[in-house]
Amino acid sequence: MTGDKTYFTSLENYNGDIVTFGDGSLARLKGKGSITILGCPKLDEVLYVEGLKTNLLSIVKCVTKTIGTMYKTLAQKARLQ
16 A cells, blocks of 8 residues: 555556554555565555555565465466476
8 A cells, every 4th residue: 555656657547445543643645556676575455545654565465465476386387297
């Protein structure tokens, strides 16, 4: 989740859900897209929240994606042998 539109390689407008933060403040989701960070896997379904001052990253989502990618790669290699 980020408040900076310039990070996105693709961004679709998304007007709807409201996010509640730990301090009780609320923010509306304005978009959803993809971000590419040098040296990291592409991040999909990243939420854009206008005015968000700090980026938030779900480690669980990143690890799940990485494990899924590793599994697919291993499965493809096994089929080639």
